[in-house]
Amino acid sequence: xxxxxxxxxxxxxxxxxxxxxxxxxxxxxxxxxxxxxxxxxxxxxxxxxxxxxxxxxxxxxxxxxxxxxxxxxxxxxxxxxxxxxxxxxxxxxxxxxxxxxxxxxxxxxxxxxxxxxxx
Amino acid sequence: xxxxxxxxxxxxxxxxxxxxxxxxxxxxxxxxxxxxxxxxxxxxxxxxxxxxxxxxxxxxxxxxxxxxxxxxxxxxxxxxxxxxxxxxxxxxxxxxxxxxxxxxxxxxxxxxxxxxxxxxxxxxxxxxxxxxxxxxxxxxxxxxxxxxxxxxxxxxxxxxxxxxxxxxxxxxxxxxxxxxxxxxxxxxxxxxxxxxxxxxxxxxxxxxxxxxxxxxxxxxxxxxxxxxxxxxxxxxxxxxxxxxxxxxxxxxxxxxxxxxxxxxxxxxxxxxxxxxxxxxxx
Ligand code: SF4
Ligand code: SF4
Numbered sequence: 376x377x378x379x380x381x382x383x384x385x386x387x388x389x390x391x392x393x394x395x396x397x398x399x400x401x402x403x404x405x406x407x408x409x410x411x412x413x414x415x416x417x418x419x420x421x422x423x424x425x426x427x428x429x430x431x432x433x434x435x436x437x438x439x440x441x442x443x444x445x446x447x448x449x450x451x452x453x454x455x456x457x458x459x460x461x462x463x464x465x466x467x468x469x470x471x472x473x474x475x476x477x478x479x480x481x482x483x484x485x486x487x488x489x490x491x492x493x494x
Numbered sequence: 495x496x497x498x499x500x501x502x503x504x505x506x507x508x509x510x511x512x513x514x515x516x517x518x519x520x521x522x523x524x525x526x527x528x529x530x531x532x533x534x535x536x537x538x539x540x541x542x543x544x545x546x547x548x549x550x551x552x553x554x555x556x557x558x559x560x561x562x563x564x565x566x567x568x569x570x571x572x573x574x575x576x577x578x579x580x581x582x583x584x585x586x587x588x589x590x591x592x593x594x595x596x597x598x599x600x601x602x603x604x605x606x607x608x609x610x611x612x613x614x615x616x617x618x619x620x621x622x623x624x625x626x627x628x629x630x631x632x633x634x635x636x637x638x639x640x641x642x643x644x645x646x647x648x649x650x651x652x653x654x655x656x657x658x659x660x661x662x663x664x665x666x667x668x669x670x671x672x673x674x675x676x677x678x679x680x681x682x683x684x685x686x687x688x689x690x691x692x693x694x695x696x697x698x699x700x701x702x703x704x705x706x707x708x709x710x711x712x713x714x715x716x717x718x719x720x721x722x723x724x725x726x727x728x729x730x731x732x733x734x735x736x737x738x739x740x741x742x743x744x745x746x747x748x749x750x751x752x753x754x755x756x757x758x759x760x761x762x763x764x765x766x767x768x769x770x771x772x773x774x775x776x
Contacts (some may be wrong), residue, residue, distance in 0.1 A: 431577075
């Protein structure tokens with residue numbers, strides 16, 4: 376199973392980024408090999424649908440689950456179409472969140488905020 | 495007023511008296527056109543109370559996909575600058591409220607799977623107040639950009655004198671409005687905040703190479719940061735409009751001061767003549 380987590384820094388000790396679409400990196404964690412890697416979030420400076428682009432990036436990485444504090448409705452629509460499981464992050468490091476996830480302790484992410492508006 | 499001339503009244507953030515100035519200028523302009531470009535919250539009609547309103551729905555093209563033709567190649571979603579498209583499991587997802595209708599995706603799709611379907615963007619209203627033609631448009635909530643509505647409004651400029659009540663701010667709507675103007679009248683309040691707004695809009699009109707002048711609104715005897723800005727930055731001061739309780743009262747009940755006070759009618763007529771002289775000189 377492949378898990379994605381928005382990351383402030385390229386380290387498992389890093390905090391989870393508060394934002395999804397604008398996170399600097401994503402941690403891609405493979406539960407089978409217990410290995411992790413970090414990818415740049417190409418959407419972080421996007422104008423327009425940053426959440427959509429970030430979600431597309433994760434879908435292209437064949438991610439099965441996303442652990443995040445929040446997500447916008449557009450990004451959620453992309454990830455749900457890909458049947459990605461959305462989980463609510465707890466205020467701990469990436470590694471601790473992954474551990475919590477593996478123990479089935481993370482609640483599913485239900486509140487989805489509406490997209491932002493720009494002119 | 496034989497010449498074709500378009501004057502944009504601008505102010506940065508709202509609340510400076512921009513609409514009050516625009517509608518009163520328009521009211522003394524005789525046979526002219528007034529265009530309210532605040533497509534998010536048009537309010538000029540509250541003052542001009544135009545008769546015989548006609549409405550026209552303005553549409554804009556957004557993509558629709560034929561799933562039988564789309565093979566999920568991602569060419570369109572990779573190319574969309576606004577990220578309004580995504581491909582999941584070989585299926586295209588479209589986000590119309592992010593789409594800016596640039597038209598690129600239709601031309602790129604190798605399968606011919608995308609078609610442009612008109613969707614309502616907002617409504618354009620036309621009416622008249624005596625000899626004045628009054629135009630306004632209101633954008634549907636949630637649209638990403640009102641620029642196409644402003645373009646639709648501008649198509650109605652029919653020559654002669656046109657007074658545009660500009661949108662607030664200094665973003666792309668204001669940019670689109672200034673494009674069509676021959677002369678910009680900036681309305682500024684005598685506060686630090688007013689000065690900052692004035693500086694933003696002044697920079698924009700200067701960048702776009704449009705002649706401009708400032709009307710100092712709500713002046714008192716006190717030091718005026720907007721006046722200081724204009725003097726320091728070579729922005730001509732076309733007139734001052736002193737703070738006046740009566741003006742504020744009349745405006746707040748949605749009336750035109752030029753229709754209630756001879757002195758103000760004279761003031762705005764003179765202001766309009768001065769603007770036209772400045773604009774022709776520029
Ligand atoms: S029309 Fe332009 S903005 Fe809209 S989806 Fe197509 S490429 Fe993107
Ligand atoms: S370019 Fe055409 S075929 Fe390719 S994903 Fe887009 S709509 Fe589908």
